Amino acid sequence: MPRHAQRVIAAAIMAILVAVPSAAIALANFPGSNGQIAFQRFDADGYWQIWVANPDLSHQRQITDGDFGSGFAAWSPSGSRIVFQSDRSDPDITDGIEIQDVFTMRPDGSDVRKLTGSIGFSGHPSYSPDGNWIVFDSDGGNYPAAMGIYIIPSDGSASPRRLTALVAPSLWQELARFSPDGSRIVYDELRGGQVLSHRQDGRLVAEQSALFTIRVDGTDVRQITPWGLHAVDPDWSPDGKRLVFASQPTHIGDIGEVMVADATGGQLRTIVNDHGLTGIGSDGAFIYSESFNPVWSPDGRKILFAHASFTVAAGFEMGLQTVNPDGTGRAWVSSLRFEEHQPEWGTLPPLP
Numbered sequence: 001m002p003r004h005a006q007r008v009i010a011a012a013i014m015a016i017l018v019a020v021p022s023a024a025i026a027l028a029n030f031p032g033s034n035g036q037i038a039f040q041r042f043d044a045d046g047y048w049q050i051w052v053a054n055p056d057l058s059h060q061r062q063i064t065d066g067d068f069g070s071g072f073a074a075w076s077p078s079g080s081r082i083v084f085q086s087d088r089s090d091p092d093i094t095d096g097i098e099i100q101d102v103f104t105m106r107p108d109g110s111d112v113r114k115l116t117g118s119i120g121f122s123g124h125p126s127y128s129p130d131g132n133w134i135v136f137d138s139d140g141g142n143y144p145a146a147m148g149i150y151i152i153p154s155d156g157s158a159s160p161r162r163l164t165a166l167v168a169p170s171l172w173q174e175l176a177r178f179s180p181d182g183s184r185i186v187y188d189e190l191r192g193g194q195v196l197s198h199r200q201d202g203r204l205v206a207e208q209s210a211l212f213t214i215r216v217d218g219t220d221v222r223q224i225t226p227w228g229l230h231a232v233d234p235d236w237s238p239d240g241k242r243l244v245f246a247s248q249p250t251h252i253g254d255i256g257e258v259m260v261a262d263a264t265g266g267q268l269r270t271i272v273n274d275h276g277l278t279g280i281g282s283d284g285a286f287i288y289s290e291s292f293n294p295v296w297s298p299d300g301r302k303i304l305f306a307h308a309s310f311t312v313a314a315g316f317e318m319g320l321q322t323v324n325p326d327g328t329g330r331a332w333v334s335s336l337r338f339e340e341h342q343p344e345w346g347t348l349p350p351l352p
Contacts, residue, residue, distance in 0.1 A: 030077045030347075031180055031299075032298040032299070032347035033298060033347055033349070034055060034297050034347075035079055035298065035346050035348040035350060036107070036350055036351070037054075037343055038073040038075060038343070038346065039053075039320070040072070040073065040340075040341050040342045043065065045067070047068060047069050048069040048341075049064045049070055049071075050062070050070050050082070051340075052082075054351060055304075055333060056334050057333060057334035057336045058334075061108075063108060064086070066088060068087050068088040069086060069087050070085070070103075071086075075344060075346030075347065077130070077347070078131060079107065079346045079347045079349075080106070080107070080348075081106060082105055083103070083104045083125040083154070084104075084105070084125065085102055085103070085122070085136075086101060087099055088101075088103075089114060098120070098121050099121075100121045101116045101118055101122055102114075102115045102125045102134065102136050102152070103115065104134075104154065107348055113156060114156075115152055115154075115156045116136075116152070120139045120142070120143065120146075121138060121139045122137075122150075123137065124175050127154065127178070128154075128182055129178055129179075132153065133152070134152055135149065135176040135177070136150055136160075137149055137175065137176060137187070140162075144166050146162075147173065149164040149214075150162050151216075162218075163176075163185070163216075164214065164221075170190065171191055172189070172190045173187055173188070173189045173190075174188055174190075175187055175233060177236060179236050179263075180236055181240050183215070183216065185216060186211060186213045186234045186243065187213075188209050188210065188211050188231060188232045189212055190208070190209045190232075192208050208230060209231060209232050210224070210226065210227045211223070211231045211243065222264075224261070224264065224265035225265055229268075230247050231247055231259070233292065233293060233294065236296070237300055238297075239300060240263060241263055242260055242261065243260065243262075244258065244259070244260050244294045245258075245259055245260075245294065246259075246293065247270075255276045256274055256289070256290020256291050256308075257270050257272060257273050257291070258271055258303070258305055258323070260303075271303070271325065271327035272305065272330065274290050274291055274307070275288075276289065276290065277289075284312055287309075287311050288308070288311075289307075289309040290307070290308060290309075291306065291307045291321070292305065292306055292308075295343055296325075296345070298345060298347050301324070302323070302324065303322065303323050303324070304322050304345055306318065306320055306321075306340060307319065318337060318340075319336070319338070320337075321333060
C-alpha cells in the first residue's frame with residue numbers, strides 16, 4: 001500500500017512493543033523571522049487536528065475540529081494562510097475508499113477553501129515562495145497510473161498540473177517542497193517492499209526511499225540521496241543551500257536519525273542520532289528512541305523535530321525538540337509534551 005497513510009508513533013505503549021514505526025513526515029519553511037508553529041495532535045475522539053502555538057508551545061490553539069482528520073499543515077510565506085490535507089470531504093470514511101483533499105484556511109481556522117476534486121488521495125501540500133502555487137502529491141483516483149507530484153494555483157483558479165510520474169519499481173512520490181528561490185522542487189520517492197501477510201500490522205519490509213529534485217516544470221530530475229539511506233521528509237534551509245531530512249532504518253535497532261546534506265546531496269551528516277530500538281522480547285531491557293519530522297526555522301538557526309522514546313523506567317515520552325544545524329544545543333522546546341506530530345515553523349509573529 002502507498003506510504004501516504006498517516007502513522008501513529010506509539011499511540012499506546014503496546015504499539016511500540018510489537019512494531020517498529022516508520023519515519024514520519026515533515027514540511028518546509030521559507031526565510032523570515034521565527035514565528036508561530038503549526039502541528040497536529042489527536043483530539044479526544046481520536047481524530048487528527050491542527051494546532052498553532054508559539055515556538056515554546058505557549059498560546060496553543062486548536063484550529064480544526066469535527067468527525068474527520070486534518071493534518072500536514074504548512075504555512076504560506078506571509079503567514080496569512082495555512083494549507084493542509086483532510087478527509088472532511090470523504091462521503092464515507094468507513095468504505096475503504098480513501099478521499100483526501102487539499103484545503104487552505106486562515107491561521108484561526110476560518111475561511112476554509114477546498115482546492116482539489118475529491119478524487120482519491122491528494123495531500124502533503126506546501127506553498128511556493130511567492131505564495132501563488134501549492135505543490136502536493138496525489139494518486140489522481142487512479143493509482144498507480146495517475147500517481148505523482150502536482151501543482152495548483154493557491155487560489156484554486158485552475159486545475160492541478162502534473163509534474164512527475166511513477167516509473168517501476170517505484171511505488172509512491174510525496175512531500176514535494178519548493179526551494180526558497182522557487183527554482184526547484186524536492187520530494188521523496190519510495191520503491192520496493194512487500195507486505196508480510198502473516199503480520200496483523202501489515203508490516204512493509206525491504207522498502208527503500210530517496211530524495212529527488214526537479215525544476216518547477218518537471219524537467220531535470222536529479223537523485224540527491226542513495227536508496228539505501230532511506231531518506232524521507234526533506235526540508236530546505238532558508239538560504240536554499242542545504243536539506244534536512246529523516247532517515248529510515250537500515251536494520252532493526254537503527255531508526256529515526258535526522259540528517260543534513262547540501263542541496264546536491266553532498267556533505268551528508270547525521271545531527272541527531274538516537275538509541276534506536278533494542279531489547280525486543282525482554283521486558284526489562286526494551287529501549288526505543290527516535291527523532292523525525294525535521295524542519296528548519298525561518299531564520300535558519302534551529303532545526304525543529306519530533307522526538308519519541310520509551311524505557312521501562314521512564315515510560316513513553318514524546319514532544320518537540322530543537323537542535324542547531326551542526327548538531328549541538330539539542331533541547332526540548334517545552335515541558336508540555338502531548339505527542340505533537342508534523343511541526344511546521346512559520347513567520348506569523350508569536351503571541352505575547
